[in-house]
Amino acid sequence: MRIRIKEVAERAGVSASTVSKVLSGHDVYAVRAETAQRVRQVARDLGYVPDVAARNLRTRRTGQLGVVLEAVGASEPDELLGDPSVSSAVRRTFDGAIMAGLSGAARELGVPALVVYPGGGHALHTFLDGRVDGLLVGCDPLRGHGLLASLAQATLPVVALWTQRVPESVGAVDVDHAGGAALATAHLIGLGHTRIVFYGGGIRSGVEHFARRQEGYARAMASAGLPALAALHDGPSLLHAVREGVSAVVAETDLGAAAAYRALRSAGLRVPDDVSLIGFDDIQGAEYIAGGLSTVYHPAAEMAAEGVQALMRRLSGEAPRQQLIPARLVLRRSTAAPRRATDTS
Amino acid sequence: MRIRIKEVAERAGVSASTVSKVLSGHDVYAVRAETAQRVRQVARDLGYVPDVAARNLRTRRTGQLGVVLEAVGASEPDELLGDPSVSSAVRRTFDGAIMAGLSGAARELGVPALVVYPGGGHALHTFLDGRVDGLLVGCDPLRGHGLLASLAQATLPVVALWTQRVPESVGAVDVDHAGGAALATAHLIGLGHTRIVFYGGGIRSGVEHFARRQEGYARAMASAGLPALAALHDGPSLLHAVREGVSAVVAETDLGAAAAYRALRSAGLRVPDDVSLIGFDDIQGAEYIAGGLSTVYHPAAEMAAEGVQALMRRLSGEAPRQQLIPARLVLRRSTAAPRRATDTS
DNA sequence: CTGTTAGCGCGTTCAG
DNA sequence: CTGAACGCGCTAACAG
Numbered sequence: 126m127r128i129r130i131k132e133v134a135e136r137a138g139v140s141a142s143t144v145s146k147v148l149s150g151h152d153v154y155a156v157r158a159e160t161a162q163r164v165r166q167v168a169r170d171l172g173y174v175p176d177v178a179a180r181n182l183r184t185r186r187t188g189q190l191g192v193v194l195e196a197v198g199a200s201e202p203d204e205l206l207g208d209p210s211v212s213s214a215v216r217r218t219f220d221g222a223i224m225a226g227l228s229g230a231a232r233e234l235g236v237p238a239l240v241v242y243p244g245g246g247h248a249l250h251t252f253l254d255g256r257v258d259g260l261l262v263g264c265d266p267l268r269g270h271g272l273l274a275s276l277a278q279a280t281l282p283v284v285a286l287w288t289q290r291v292p293e294s295v296g297a298v299d300v301d302h303a304g305g306a307a308l309a310t311a312h313l314i315g316l317g318h319t320r321i322v323f324y325g326g327g328i329r330s331g332v333e334h335f336a337r338r339q340e341g342y343a344r345a346m347a348s349a350g351l352p353a354l355a356a357l358h359d360g361p362s363l364l365h366a367v368r369e370g371v372s373a374v375v376a377e378t379d380l381g382a383a384a385a386y387r388a389l390r391s392a393g394l395r396v397p398d399d400v401s402l403i404g405f406d407d408i409q410g411a412e413y414i415a416g417g418l419s420t421v422y423h424p425a426a427e428m429a430a431e432g433v434q435a436l437m438r439r440l441s442g443e444a445p446r447q448q449l450i451p452a453r454l455v456l457r458r459s460t461a462a463p464r465r466a467t468d469t470s
Numbered sequence: 471m472r473i474r475i476k477e478v479a480e481r482a483g484v485s486a487s488t489v490s491k492v493l494s495g496h497d498v499y500a501v502r503a504e505t506a507q508r509v510r511q512v513a514r515d516l517g518y519v520p521d522v523a524a525r526n527l528r529t530r531r532t533g534q535l536g537v538v539l540e541a542v543g544a545s546e547p548d549e550l551l552g553d554p555s556v557s558s559a560v561r562r563t564f565d566g567a568i569m570a571g572l573s574g575a576a577r578e579l580g581v582p583a584l585v586v587y588p589g590g591g592h593a594l595h596t597f598l599d600g601r602v603d604g605l606l607v608g609c610d611p612l613r614g615h616g617l618l619a620s621l622a623q624a625t626l627p628v629v630a631l632w633t634q635r636v637p638e639s640v641g642a643v644d645v646d647h648a649g650g651a652a653l654a655t656a657h658l659i660g661l662g663h664t665r666i667v668f669y670g671g672g673i674r675s676g677v678e679h680f681a682r683r684q685e686g687y688a689r690a691m692a693s694a695g696l697p698a699l700a701a702l703h704d705g706p707s708l709l710h711a712v713r714e715g716v717s718a719v720v721a722e723t724d725l726g727a728a729a730a731y732r733a734l735r736s737a738g739l740r741v742p743d744d745v746s747l748i749g750f751d752d753i754q755g756a757e758y759i760a761g762g763l764s765t766v767y768h769p770a771a772e773m774a775a776e777g778v779q780a781l782m783r784r785l786s787g788e789a790p791r792q793q794l795i796p797a798r799l800v801l802r803r804s805t806a807a808p809r810r811a812t813d814t815s
Numbered sequence: 816c817t818g819t820t821a822g823c824g825c826g827t828t829c830a831g
Numbered sequence: 832c833t834g835a836a837c838g839c840g841c842t843a844a845c846a847g
Contacts, residue, residue: 127598127600129824129825130824130825130826131824139833139834140833140834140835141824141825141826141834142825142826142827142828142833142834142835142836143832143833143834145825145826145827146826146827146833149826154827154832155832155833156832156833157832157833160832160833172595174595174598174599175599175824175825176527176599176600176823176824176825177599177600177601178523178526178527178530178532178600178823178824178825179527179823179824179825179826179839180824180825180826181523181526181527181825181839182521182523182524182526182527182823182824182825182838182839182840182841183824183825183826183827183838183839184825184826184827184839185523185839187523189585191583192586194569194573214563214753214754215754216566217563217566217567217570217754218559218562218563218566218754219566220565220566220569220570221561221562221563221564221565221566221567221569222562222566224539224565224566224569224586225562225565227588228539228586228588228589229588229589230588231588231589232588232589236588237587237596237601238536238585238586238587238588238601239585239586239587239588240534240583240584240585240586241537241569241573241583241584241585241586242582242583242584243572243573243574243575243576243577243581243583243584244573244574244576244577250517250519251582253472253519254519254520254521254522255472255521255522255523255840256522256582256583383758408559408754408755409559409560409562409563409753409754409755410753410754410755410756410758410759411755413728413755413758413759414755414758474840474841475840475841475842476840476841484817484818485817485818485819486818486840486841486842487817487818487819487820487841487842487843488816488817488818490841490842490843491817491842494842499816500816500817501816501817502816502817505816505817520840520841521839521840521841523839523840523841524823524839524840524841524842525840525841525842526823526841527823527824527825527839527840527841528822528823528840528841528842528843529823529841529842529843530823600824
């Protein structure tokens with residue numbers, strides 16, 4: 126049987142409420158230093174640990190943050206990313222990064238515990254039973270997220286991760302996909318490329334992230350005064366484009382870059398000698414792709430950490446905000462200056 | 471203000487305890503079907519959600535399982551696995567796989583929530599505040615885990631993951647590292663190799679997993695009547711061994727296999743033509759290593775899922791057990807039959 | 816079959 | 832400066 130506050134009180138020769146005051150840490154209660162000292166000593170000797178169930182009931186708070194990862198354990202739609210075993214490994218890396226980010230931030234901020242709800246498909250009321258003070262919803266980037274809409278009605282403070290499509294009342298932290306893709310595109314432009322194509326489903330895929338990445342590509346092209354080309358999403362049309370003068374490829378994802386690389390290689394084209402190739406995500410194994418894939422680092426852990434902070438701010442009364450975490454270039458060996466254009470000779 | 475049980479009771483014209491009986495789901499309480507029906511209807515209409523804090527206090531249980539991942543967010547000791555950014559990505563894949571496994575099993579078993587404790591270095595009492603009914607401790611495979619020793623004294627049911635070195639009172643689920651390495655070694659033996667070396671720190675590394683992997687290698691060699699060679703852990707000695715007739719390499723990890731591959735290639739040796747190479751872990755990107763690395767799949771998610779089940783069994787009174795999850799071969803293109811030995815011509 | 820009663824263990828008044 | 836009293840919302844035992 127665990128030690129209760131009453132036993133500590135008896136052993137210290139005080140009342141239970143005095144023990145509570147001492148251990149609460151709040152200085153607002155005036156307790157004689159000597160008494161406080163004795164209480165603390167007895168509590169330590171007895172190994173007293175306050176019961177959170179009772180405390181939560183009394184204070185109507187838990188200090189815990191809920192985490193819903195719609196993505197955890199989900200498998201990717203094959204058609205989007207190719208080999209399902211590979212893409213599920215990618216998914217897991219993101220999950221791990223997100224957990225690491227959440228966990229690190231929670232520790233920093235003194236959050237006692239994160240309550241992770243297992244799997245998807247929970248009814249709204251699951252989150253309203255007083256188990257948590259607020260909720261982080263890690264959205265599935267490849268699917269919709271109806272949960273947010275219903276949560277927006279509830280009084281529980283919510284911060285969404287990995288999306289920017291949220292109701293007014295919900296905070297959001299996403300990776301700056303558009304900015305990252307613009308960075309990648311600008312890098313190629315800076316190397317001297319002018320005919321640059323976006324490789325992937327992009328806006329047509331219906332996937333929010335991918336659409337934003339294509340928008341970032343288009344934005345960077347536009348601000349350099351270059352024409353944004355139509356997105357390509359298969360090997361043959363990519364090869365056709367290269368034959369027509371395209372010298373650089375911005376792939377929607379690193380896995381997409383790997384696919385593009387295979388297509389280029391099978392046609393005898395070299396990277397970066399004949400075509401420059403840049404990916405997005407900096408997935409594990411990217412250094413093995415295309416002889417070392419230049420890419421855009423996807424700050425999943427940073428996003429998650431910022432999400433915890435945003436939720437804590439909401440809990441202390443701040444209004445919901447939408448934030449973007451900047452991505453950054455990771456340059457390896459798949460991008461280089463273009464060969465002199467053959468059609469000028 | 472949330473709806474409370476009393477309001478449901480009033481609206482349904484019954485007492486609070488009747489509402490409790492109906493909504494508890496336990497059939498042991500005799501409540502007239504008609505009454506139960508009415509209560510359920512009113513509860514639904516009002517959007518009543520029972521308060522877990524009060525329930526937990528009353529029942530002295532939470533249904534929640536605690537999760538400590540000593541590994542989450544930790545960075546690898548560089549000297550063990552090479553490039554820190556790469557090995558931390560590997561770590562995150564495992565974290566993600568473990569979370570996916572935990573999450574999936576929790577959903578299957580009806581566990582309402584997993585309580586993830588952020589970061590390492592928690593004092594023992596952190597876990598004894600009644601927040602959870604039992605604890606899963608995911609051990610850091612590259613470090614020790616003193617936490618288990620102290621938890622063994624406590625009354626909280628504990629199941630350790632990713633280790634076999636646990637006190638009597640603690641359950642354990644680990645990947646069968648030895649069995650997996652034996653599988654890999656037997657595969658090479660089956661192809662006709664006889665001079666096979668283990669590449670990695672192995673027993674000398676002090677890392678439990680790696681020691682077991684080397685033991686598995688040695689076991690497989692012994693049962694084929696072949697001599698187990700001393701483990702090698704750097705490029706030059708590997709090349710020396712190959713020149714002396716070694717035709718196949720069992721690498722401790724996939725990252726180790728990547729390093730071995732680089733050493734072999736830089737000496738002009740081809741894989742698998744000149745030397746067969748097999749790894750361990752099946753990390754993301756393994757299909758890009760050594761032209762497609764044959765390896766051993768590391769069932770992290772399966773291990774985690776089994777851990778949840780093991781903990782649930784403990785909660786229902788079963789004695790702690792130690793379990794192993796079998797690994798399995800993933801054959802790609804880095805292993806092949808040896809060339810005919812040059813020294814026989 | 817249903818209602819009444821009595822806490823679960825703690826934090827927070829308010830007297831003294 | 833300290834302690835007594837109260838109740839957070841629910842469920843288990845018992846009485847009717």
